[in-house]
Amino acid sequence: MTDPLLDVDDVYQSYGEESVLEGISFEMERQDVKVLVGPSGSGKSTMLRCINRLTDIDDGDIRLDGNSIFEMDANDLRRQVGMVFQDFNLFAHLTALENVTLGLKRVLDMGERKAVEKAAWQLEQVGLREQANSYPAELSGGQKQRVGIARALAMDPKLMLFDEPTSALDPELIGEVLSVMRELAEEGMTMLVVTHEMGFAKQAATDVLFLDEGKLVEQGPPEQIFENPEHDRTAAFLSRLTQLHGGQ
Amino acid sequence: MSRSTQRLVRDGILAAFWVWFSARLLNDWFGGVFVPAGQPFFDPQPVADAASVIGDTAASLGIVGVPVGWVASALDSISFAMTYLPDLAAGAWLTVVLTTLGIVFGIVLAVPLAAARVYGRITRWISLGFIELIRGTPLLAQLFVLYYALPLSGWINAIPFVGSGIVPAQAVWVAIIGFTINSAAYQAEYIRGSIEGVDPGQLTAARAIGLSQLQGIRYVVLPQALRFAIPSWTNELVYLVKYSSLASFITVAELYHAAESAAYDNYRFLDLFLLAAVVYVLLVLSATTTMEWVRKRVAIPGVGGSAGGRTSTE
């Protein structure tokens, strides 16, 4: 039996007095797509940030491929775990292409030519071949986020984390980002996604995890969570969300 | 005048100035290529003669001659400038050297100082103390400490070649050290401000793809912060051009010193200081024009800067 790709084991985290995560445990197998949902302040984004050590935890353990991430070099860990941010965080002084090549050159020590080739291919995968030489300020929100995805994917991560990737986008631009993410899921990428897009969860998720007040209330396949939740809190939250964001 | 004509006139004047200035320096350094070193390119005597002839005519014309008199005094000023500009050129060259080296060495010190101020723990306080002490005391007092109170001059004199050939004398190096230290403190503050102006998400994203903190600062934060700092840099350069005149107090023969010594020869203080002021204004305009060009050269859509600095800009 092999280890799960990601094993989150009884994780506690707090900011000063404020307790953010209170004993979260879950596992992800390879090719799993898990969607984290929950009200704002429930600790979803913090959970993601703990997984690539942008935030420290107080107690518990997180294992990647059976190895505790706290025994790994943080930079080593981060190149195996890609992250996509809510507000894109594209490097403002670099073109779309250079945003992707920076990590290839400086972290993976790839030569200029190979890095450019790989980055160009990656941008083509997210439909941005034409925009390779544009600066972030010249791109639409949807295009920026697709560059953000390409930047993370180029590092060949084992796991991709998405922190509300569509929350900062105008409604008409959400579709292009979600379709890139759906393709990625179909290709077998392991993904942990914080989102309010229930349509995406229903179509692409293997599991939905409902977080509230720092606790994992319940998890299961989307049909079960959406049709037949065990907890009233889950049902109440999801029905409100479906009204707001649609559920096609 | 429209904006573009103004710019054209400015560029024309600056081009003429720099053609003259470089011809002058080349001529004097290589022992008189065109004319003997230190001699005017064109003989000012005919202009002076013309001035006095026209002046006499004006006097004989009485009240009608007043505008003619203006022409005479204008010609007189031109012949004066032609006579004394060669003396000022060598001084202006030192002014350029002091300013350029002061700002360039200053940046080298300023970047780590600023980084320590933003990201350091203990180094933050050391950096802050240094910056506040330097910014809180006059540059002239700093130059006096360096020149009179520290044994710097002796050390520098012991270095071979100092003061021979084109290598400037020790006082110039003391002045350069002074300007470097002083401008490092100010530049560190501008760079700190612009580092803090870079969205913190930029560093987070850099860390998220596996760059180390130092790499993130080096490849992501600084390239943006340094662009934000360009307007403040322009002000700093202008400041240094002007305050390099203080080096004259520690015997450096820069532009002000050159004008002052010429004035003690002929007692035409007003004319010589005005002439020096014209050269300073031309150097300041050269600095702002160059920095404007730099700003455009390195401009990236969405990564702009706004003015800051020791003094408010125009």
Add this chain to the structure above:
Amino acid sequence: MDPTSLVLQTGLGDWEFVWRQRQFFVNGTILAVKLTFFSMVLGFALGLPAGVVEAYGGKYSKGVVRPLGVVVRGTPILVIISLTYFAGGISPAFTAATIALGVRSAAYQSQIFRGAIESVESGQMEAARAVGLSKLGAIRHVVLPQALRRSVPGFQNEFTIVLKDTSIAYAIGVAELLKRSYDLFSIQTTAALEVFLAASLIYFVLTFTVNRGIEQLHDYVAIPGGNH
């Protein structure tokens, strides 16, 4: 004898020299403060109207004020001081220094005030005119009270610059702090470091005090939500 104690003793001797001459430093400090004060007042008296002209003036008034400012700001203060004293023949030296520092400060203060005026939303002017104030009345009663508050940080910066630049009046022999330090140094050349450090320390205390003082003032005149 232990050589370190010898060094310490000679060093202390020079500090003692500085201490004995303290009255000399105090008088220099008073002169520096006076020079700063009068220069700032002159700079304000000329700089505020110049700033208003640059913000609201017509073609001709702007055409005079603006290039004048560019030339003054482009000229070193040392040259301006020398022009006033040696060429302009203004004496005593204190007056010449006050005029030179004051005029130069006016050129910078005008930019501080112009910037502050331009940062007041144009809607303020329109609203003032809408209630029937004249243009001058609107500037005086609505725009300036807001602009002056916003110009405090720039003014603070300018204050410390003038304070430090009083040291350049050394050039024309005004007996301010640095000139006096230099004179003391000529009497006892071994005390160079002590004398110039003492002077620097006084300047530092002065700029520090001025900065904190103006920050207090800024908080005092602040309007809730109306400042930045």
